[in-house]
Amino acid sequence: MTMESAAVAGNSFPQLRRGSFALRPSEEVAFKMVSFVGLSASSSCRTCGINSFEDKKLSKPTSEMRRVADHRDHRDISKRLHKDLSSFPRPLTISEFSINSKDDTKVRIAFKGLPGSYSEDAALKAYPKCQTVPCNEFEDTFKAVELWLADKAVLPIESSSGGSIHRNYDLLLRHRLHIVGEVQLDVNFCLLALPGIRADHLMRVLSHPQALASSDTFLSKLGVAQENADDTAGAAQYIASKRLRDVGVIASARAATIYGLNVVAESIQDDLYNVTRFLVLARDPIIPRVDKPFKTSIVFTLDEGPGVLFKALAVFSLREINLTKIESRPQRNRPLRVVDDSNTGKAKYFDYLFYIDFEASMVEPRAQNALEHLQVLNALLLC
Numbered sequence: 001m002t003m004e005s006a007a008v009a010g011n012s013f014p015q016l017r018r019g020s021f022a023l024r025p026s027e028e029v030a031f032k033m034v035s036f037v038g039l040s041a042s043s044s045c046r047t048c049g050i051n052s053f054e055d056k057k058l059s060k061p062t063s064e065m066r067r068v069a070d071h072r073d074h075r076d077i078s079k080r081l082h083k084d085l086s087s088f089p090r091p092l093t094i095s096e097f098s099i100n101s102k103d104d105t106k107v108r109i110a111f112k113g114l115p116g117s118y119s120e121d122a123a124l125k126a127y128p129k130c131q132t133v134p135c136n137e138f139e140d141t142f143k144a145v146e147l148w149l150a151d152k153a154v155l156p157i158e159s160s161s162g163g164s165i166h167r168n169y170d171l172l173l174r175h176r177l178h179i180v181g182e183v184q185l186d187v188n189f190c191l192l193a194l195p196g197i198r199a200d201h202l203m204r205v206l207s208h209p210q211a212l213a214s215s216d217t218f219l220s221k222l223g224v225a226q227e228n229a230d231d232t233a234g235a236a237q238y239i240a241s242k243r244l245r246d247v248g249v250i251a252s253a254r255a256a257t258i259y260g261l262n263v264v265a266e267s268i269q270d271d272l273y274n275v276t277r278f279l280v281l282a283r284d285p286i287i288p289r290v291d292k293p294f295k296t297s298i299v300f301t302l303d304e305g306p307g308v309l310f311k312a313l314a315v316f317s318l319r320e321i322n323l324t325k326i327e328s329r330p331q332r333n334r335p336l337r338v339v340d341d342s343n344t345g346k347a348k349y350f351d352y353l354f355y356i357d358f359e360a361s362m363v364e365p366r367a368q369n370a371l372e373h374l375q376v377l378n379a380l381l382l383c
């Protein structure tokens with residue numbers, strides 16, 4: 001997405017948290033945010049204090065940006081924001097956040113698919129000794145955590161070959177879970193078949209649509225029909241249980257072991273470097289700190305107007321906060337915005353939600369100030 005096209009699509013303005021949300025007038029918006037650490041990090045949760053609004057590092061703002069930034073100092077707004085921040089929900093309990101902690105044997109991690117799926121690989125990468133909880137659908141992984149059947153959920157959010165997994169962006173806002181970590185998994189697609197079967201015996205190949213799409217060159221050369229399955233391991237389990245001799249699957253080498261299949265070919269994906277990024281979700285938020293690299297995720301909508309998205313993104317650039325991801329999704333409950341247009345009367349545009357991940361912890365004043373600045377720009381943050 002270019003800034004220009006996104007700015008045209010922009011609407012009114014809030015901030016992001018992962019969980020169910022309601023749009024509110026910006027005056028009433030309480031900041032809620034999700035901060036999370038990468039796989040290598042670990043931390044314990046505790047009540048956080050967000051005190052300072054001092055901005056120490058602004059780099060060469062343009063006059064327009066400075067004009068917008070100056071609004072921050074307005075006393076009434078400052079008072080309002082202090083009020084908003086003091087109404088942050090505080091965690092009720094102190095709990096261990098344990099990505100890669102020494103004892104994760106009791107941690108139950110929900111994932112979508114059957115044992116042997118790549119999502120289970122991601123769960124085991126984050127929590128090597130955990131008990132994995134297979135779920136039928138992505139939404140079931142959220143419910144499993146909400147109903148205390150699992151402690152955390154691990155689900156894919158984007159892949160280097162297929163891009164964003166939009167279903168999960170939407171679910172993040174419909175459920176009240178928090179992002180507490182992320183896992184990047186190298187995905188090595190293998191062609192599996194029953195023992196004794198060669199690639200040239202195969203008439204069909206079953207797999208998850210993403211696995212089929214990522215292996216298109218290999219499959220086209222093989223000249224087989226492609227069929228979608230819910231997940232890679234489910235496809236492996238299916239051909240193994242039905243003893244299908246002319247059907248192969250794309251799945252992991254671990255799935256081959258679990259279901260008694262042979263690896264006929266390895267690394268069949270078009271792009272050698274094939275990575276899927278997974279999010280770790282939990283009922284309780286992680287408390288942001290500064291001793292590890294943190295990311296924070298927000299979601300907001302924007303008022304209509306020229307350059308609104310540019311200004312929204314500038315609040316981060318002004319403070320040298322690196323953005324790692326921008327995603328936009330139509331607002332499904334209010335998809336069309338009607339605006340006056342001098343030539344044609346009324347025009348209708350899609351209203352969008354903007355998801356942004358940035359590299360800063362919410363205990364850092366520059367991150368607090370960036371979000372404060374967003375509110376000054378009439379950002380409507382989703383809580």
Ligand SMILES: O=C(O)C(=O)C[C@]1(C(=O)O)C=C[C@@H](O)C=C1
Nearest residue numbers: 117118119156208210231232276
């Ligand atoms: O089917 C699986 O094994 C999954 O874990 C799902 C999934 C996905 O949803 O993209 C995860 C990673 C791979 O890119 C392929 C499939």
